[in-house]
Amino acid sequence: MKVSLTVNERPVEADLPANTLLSDLIRGHLGLTGTHVGCDTSQCGACTVHLNGRAVKSCTILAAQAQGAAVTTIEGIGAPGNLHPMQAAFQDAHGLQCGFCTPGMIMAAIDLVQNAGPLDETKVREGLEGNLCRCTGYHNIVKAVLSAAERL
């Protein structure tokens, strides 16, 4: 079936099997491999992207469901030399190690800062409930998000 949407503000039209996941479209068809898939039960959050400005798990959305939507991936928020403040905060606070959960974590954190109201440590920890990290123990992720919240 035909799907049209924008990904990182670029119009995308694709003819896909109906059972294509948004994550497959992003990774496989568009080659935007910054969005990762870390589980098959919609728990880990590595695949988090923004759909019309809100964080969603792209492994649990059909590409077809994103018809007409604006999708933003990690590649769409900043680039080397022009980092998004959340990206910069993750590096500054050492909020990542292996980097696998990081894109999803950053996308979830941006949603959190934009939509969750005033943040404190507890709120950040609760707000990142949908993202698993195995490396950092979250300590520096929390630090990064709080610091980015001040910058944003």
Next chain:
Amino acid sequence: MSDTGIGKSVKRREDIRFITGQGRYTDDITQPDQTMAVFLRSPHPRARIVSIDASAALEIPGVVGVYTGKDLSADKIGDIPCGWLVKSADGTDMLVASRPPLAVEWVNFVGETYGIVVAETLAAARAGAEAVVTEFEDLKAVATLADALGGPQIHANVPDNLCFHWELGDGAQTDAAFAAAAHVTTLELTNNRLIPNAMEPRAAVGIYDRSTEEFTLYTTSQNPHLERLILSAFVNLAPEHKLRVISPDVGGGFGSKIFVYPEETAVAWAAKQVGRPVKWTADRSEAFLSDAHGRDHITTAELAMDKDGVFLGFRVRTRANLGAYLSTFASSVPTYLYGTLLAGQYRTPAIHVAVDGVYTNTAPVDAYRGAGRPEATYVIERIVETAARELGVDPAELRRRNFIRPDQFPYQTPVALIYDTGDYEASLDKALKLVDYAGFPERRKASEARGKKRGIGLSCYIEACGLAPSQLAIQLGAGVGLYESGEVRVNPTASVTVFTGSHSHGQGHETTFAQIVSDRLGIPFENVEIVHGDTGRVEFGLGTYGSRSVAVGGSALMKATDKIIVKGKRIAAHMLDAKPEDVDFEEGIFAVRATNRKLTFGEVAFAAYVPANFPEDLEPGLSEKSFYDPKNFTFPAGTHIAEVEIDPETGVVTVAKFVAVDDFGEVINPMIVEGQVHGGIAQGIGQALLEHGVYDGMGQLVTGSFMDYCMPRADDLPNFIVDTTVTACTHNPLGVKGCGEAGAIGSPPAIINAVTDALGIRDIAMPASPERVWRAAQGL
């Protein structure tokens, strides 16, 4: 000192690609004309394969090939070996169960691979796998450690499922210590089975080039050279010079990606069969079933003391679950990485340990963050805490009475190791201060006023990192050496490309190693590039595990860098018309002592490649390598203190405070070290409170997804208070000890000591889940 030198918290350069989505993990690699693979996996914990009919699968559009264990055997593909031969106490070799990459006749755990389906698309491969008709003869399985001895015999060559009965220490001397004891503390302990769950699932892309007969295997490995060695020497996939293993960005390992697995083996082999690249990426469900699990011990420990609580003897009996087959280093984990650590930080004069390694019909068990050392620390620190309570002595005080004192190093333990250095009381004191030990009774009162129970628990751990030396390890059964290689290649324009046999899958080598080399050479950090993870670019290496990267890999780079300086001095001496021994090198400048004649590092580098009138004995070029084989392990140690608050109505345990004071020796990048500690503590708290790999009585994995296997999340954890003390390692050039595993080693007993303290009970099984804690709190 520059702000990017040794000891500085330099921001990680690799982060830029990770935070912008430009990381390149194995699943991100797509080859032209690539096919996709799906594995046939046993649904049975133990069964005989009666027949496999792939005819319907081969009819499915897009299916390119279906291969089984018989196809691999016919092509003389060998078993996946275990790399460490452990001998039983009677001198006999451990009993090794044959493990073909794809099972031929017997399957012995749920998820074991017995076939591979290759297709144009993943969907076609899945459909193909579902269309394969396999007839199994289902057999009664050994599902748990408790059932292993005396259960059905899993492997024809292994009576009682006993792989080895290993012992260490002096049994008679230990018995004598117990006979003389004024007090004996006994504890039965279970070390719960864990599933590593690196966030990146394992993956592989196999490529075969018909023109050169070369294989290229991209895979999620912590040690690509070891992978290549095993696939060549034992599995017979290809000669070593015809096999290139590339381990690109790897999303965490924690031990689980050290090992050679059936899947990457079959993927590489299948690439040759279908004449096209073959790619496989595990989904998380497959990872749960087939990644090597960790821990899974049951232990009886007895500690003998005199009337003052001075330790006289320690006796430990452990049964260790090895799973259905011996994974790559499985046999070393509950033996040489466990029994040798049982002295802990204490002067216990007599120690004896006996370990039964047993097979069960479960996924193979192998090294997981800490590997043996968390199990040892758990046994020691739980029993020491329990002994203190029995004796009515403050747990910190009992430990002090028994610590090895700073003036006793080097210290020979009764279980084979020689600790080079340490100051255990220093880290204990600092940790007690940071946690405000004196203020605990007040905090407990405040918790009680709110209807909560509060407890505090200590853990004074020691670990052994940077497994070494090779000679000893090989004597003890290791199939590989334990050195590391490093090459420092100075380019003509004075930028430096560094090749290391270590591998980073989150540790930050690209930053840390560049700090070491740039600091040593006095050149800008930006001018040093670190290359790792590719057997086609790096000469050799043993990879990253056991917190060895900086201690062994970093030391190799130091030695190679020192050779660069020696060569540089020769070149500078020639150019400046001086003797090499009169040339000093400092901060990137070669200078003839007591003169104003000098050359920059860049000038020397350029001259090395544009060698005008070099004498005959001075070769052009400026590139050096080193193989560094350490003389001894390193011994990081420290004190972790946990303070927990328990809601007795629900059994929920909240970690109110967690303090870790570690002695890692010298530190290259404090920021990265702290991050390693945070992550290790999180995994340790996960083990103590949340995580449990559970098989049911039939041998089916109950915790097969994140829906049931409880991973620590941000709101399960507190901020951690971490600090360090320093006694420099005495036998490596950097004075470093290693920091990757300490958090996971020290923290579980601290947590359980705190939980049992809060509840006023002797023991609680890990994970101290809400229901378990509630039952204990209610006295049920």
Next chain:
Amino acid sequence: MYEFDYHHPDSVAAAIALRAGAADGSYLAGGMTLLPTLKQRLASPSDLIDLAGVTGLTGIEVTADRVTIGAMTRHAEVAASEQIKGSIPALAFLASQIGDTQVRNRGTLGGSVANSDPSADYPAAVIGLGATLQTDHRTIAAEDYFQDLFQTALEEGELIRSIAFPIPRRAAYRKFPNPASRYAVVGVFVAQFAAGVRVGVTGAGPCAFRPAEFEAALNQRLDPAALDDVVIDHDRFNSDMHASAEYRGNLLRVMARRAVADLLAQPA
């Protein structure tokens, strides 16, 4: 996922017709349960009928005595709705406790209630508030709706349009989440109406229910302590590796007590 045909109707009538015409059709709401099920190849519907574009299924309407929420309204919208916070704050709070941020940004009220997972949160409020479900062709009272494990009063192809929640004087929700999945091990919704107290429970049994003994005790005395001596028969409660039936029984009492305390902390 197996193959299926995907449909994107714009009206309830069209959705129902597509469902009726499909060999084995399934509605797709937020997909937070259905899509993971399909990914695991545990179901193979012939057709998915996406309700996201169907008009009239979203929105929040508050009148003097009830809050009516369109079936396709996402959890995040309910959690953030000032209207709901002003009328039934406990319902907004419940929505804020479902899954995680990403799930709340996709998951819908109708999808959750139609699926009737025994550990979903919304059913506790549906039954605790005595809500009325408006389907494409009838209304169903909450008491009649939840029947058994994943079994509801919905007929084949019947579609929930909206759910109307009576506004109580005060209400509160307490949940004990499964430490791994974060679904409710036990969730208790307590609501005080002029006519008395209602209690809705999720997680403990095969489907949401009202514990009559709790309601009786709380109607005698609206106080957490009123529940202390109520006998809980946990024999038919769910039991799994995370929580035995006995432990669920305990959590039921503890969560109920805490919900009552939360309720009493609100102005009368």
